[in-house]
Amino acid sequence: MRRFLTTSATLDRGIGLVALVLVALGPVAFSAYWVSFILTQTFWLGIAATSMIFLSAYGGMVSLGQVGIYGVAGIVLGNVVTTGQVKGLHLGWNPWLGVVLAIVIATVVGLLLGALASRSTGIYFLMLTLTFGVLIYYFFSSVTSFSGFSGISGIQGHTPSVVGDPTNHPNRLYYIALVAALLVYLGVRYLVRTPFGLTLQGIRDDPVRMASLGYNVELHRTLAFGLSAFVASLAGVLFVWWNDHVDPTSFGLGPIIDLLIVGVIGSLYRLEGAWVGAFAFILINNYTHDVNVPVVGGSFNTVIGVIFLAIVLLSPGGLLGIWEWLNRQARELMTGAGAATLAKARPVKP
């Protein structure tokens, strides 16, 4: 058993090291398209999914409002930094000021949503956060001073110098998104081990008991929402730098469902699932355009729908759940085989 675990851990670490090297050498190891489109998108979409998974895994709250929050960050940044574009406020302020404002405003919006939603649970919580997401969509669709249906384009021309123009220098944004993803991952992992994180998990498991012990359940939930909004706002900033454009359909009902699918495919219970799910989702989206499924036809939506159903039915823990199951099977096989060998070597005396 011990030997198996050692071998398994060594193998995992080896693969992990290869992954780290591959990711670190992304521009050398992958094509420009993969760097600028697939992987950079994986990083920011994974960050957005992390904001949802953090609430789900450690707070027991599956929020559909995270896309709206990153949309707020994206719209704020677009309005604040662009100038001379067709739509928006054209403020033309310093790009760093834009980033700060985008994060602060989106986080405050998240806190307000958290304060509203913290008293509800289950389906009511889900509906409330979905309503928030749809409300954000219609608000920015209707208020043409900020966006309108057309949205804001040309944001890549107004990034901080360290980001530059992601179209002509995609590697910079790639590494910035990679570092942001790593920091978010490590930060959230640290956070859930702090007294606040442990309290949050206690509230997730038994809110009545935690309340009777004197913990302020609503306040903890609201703060958790604020933290997740902060993470989602980072995704929003990276998204508009990457996409060069933001409009209400960037955070409408479609993207809301997409983010839920990313979480479910990866794992709603593990932080790593955010990036695994994002990577799988983006790959499927990119490479199933010519797939033709018999009877139902062929499209990304069909394929992703079938995969979503299969995962919900067979592995509620997502792809990481499948990986864990495979690990367990291998372990049992190994230990079973070991016992059999032992039995052969030392036959039982009559």
Added chain:
Amino acid sequence: MTYVRERARRIRPVVGLSILAAAAAVAAVLASAALGGARATPIKIAILSDCKGPFGNQYNADVGGAEAAFAQFAGSKLVNPGDPSKGFTGGSVAGHPLKLVGLGCSDSTPDVAIKEVKRLMEQLHADILIGPLSGDEGVATANYAKSHPNQIFINGTSGAQDSTLKVRAPNFFRFNGDGAMWNAGIGDLAYHKLGWRKAAIIMDDYSFAWTSGAGMISDFCAVGGQITKRVFPPLGTTDYSSFVRQLPPPSKVDGYFWVVGGTGTIASLKAFEQAYGPLKSKQFVGNLFFGVAGNYQSIAPRINGAYTGGFGTPGLDYVTPATKAYVAAVSKAVKAVPPLGAMNIANAYNGFFFNYYKDGEALVQALKADGGNPAASALGPALSKVVLNTPFGTVKLDKNRQAVEAEWSYQLVASPKGTTVNTVQYIPGVDQTFSGTYSPSTPPPGRNFPKCVKKNLSWIGKEKPVVNGVIK
């Protein structure tokens, strides 16, 4: 067991990264395989339209139009003449083979369009993109073109004014009119032929509809008309009752300019019926969505005789030897444009089909001029010089690479023989600026722009009536 849990906890991050690495490696192999095997100096083309969303029913019309042009002028063939979405094969220009690297599928939203543009231009490495279909998609694509100067972008049917007048990417070309140009002359028609003096306008709340409405407002106000109310339902609205209630009742205005497109056209007219009773044809003037194939068959019986703005093509009664030759040529290449049906004159005159056809023809003409070189440095200047002699008039580009072309106005007709779209006037030489009303420094068309101002437009009073399909 505690040891096992502890070990498992420690390896979790490594597990995630391991999965990422393995999947990345597999996908990288797949990607490189997909990109391999290129032929010598092919001209790599991608076509982008909407296969979903409010204009999804025009996908095959768009794709089929471009493919028909490649078949006619470059010798290619549709993989399935009854289904343009299957692509085309063969064909060459100046010895360089045409290669369709991909068909893009958007849904009228700029966000999806840009992702598709990136896939086609960066993953599939197209030299030239033809598309997109819709207004905001075009603005976003033009912005994308600006930051990708080494590739060529030929607008599909997207009609937002900003794409060429504001963004002005040097490698973005539009061989069709914008939404305002297509409505040139229609305000004059409403004022003088229908006797309108006060009108209200309802228009989708996005770039194309603003541009389309801007054409109606500019034209109507130029001759002295007044717009008393503007209403803006969001694109994709399904229940228009609250929006039509914002319009003044029929007794308070002489008529309504109707700029609601896609699946909303008929839904909005039904909502008006429910609010104010039966529709009176003399009180409605629509934009291209009244007359486009797939729509007029349902709308004409409701408002028989209503006038509509054009789409760069005449009505079905305008038949000349040149148009007959055009219909015959495209019918030879394309047998059907699902779901609009078998290829016929209505589908050949459909602006979605014809505008993409013009793009294909312009591209082949430019490639012939530059010896089949798809590089933007050679193809760009060649495209700028293209002059298209189409069966519906001459098309040339202005300094912003925007078409200057003839426009047409229609009348919907429903009779026991069926429904059709007839031509009522021909307006030659329409340009994007509307005699200085629009320029790079004016605000873009929107909810409050243009203002209703009396002005002398170059074509006012010079529109040529078309009677029984003959230009007078």
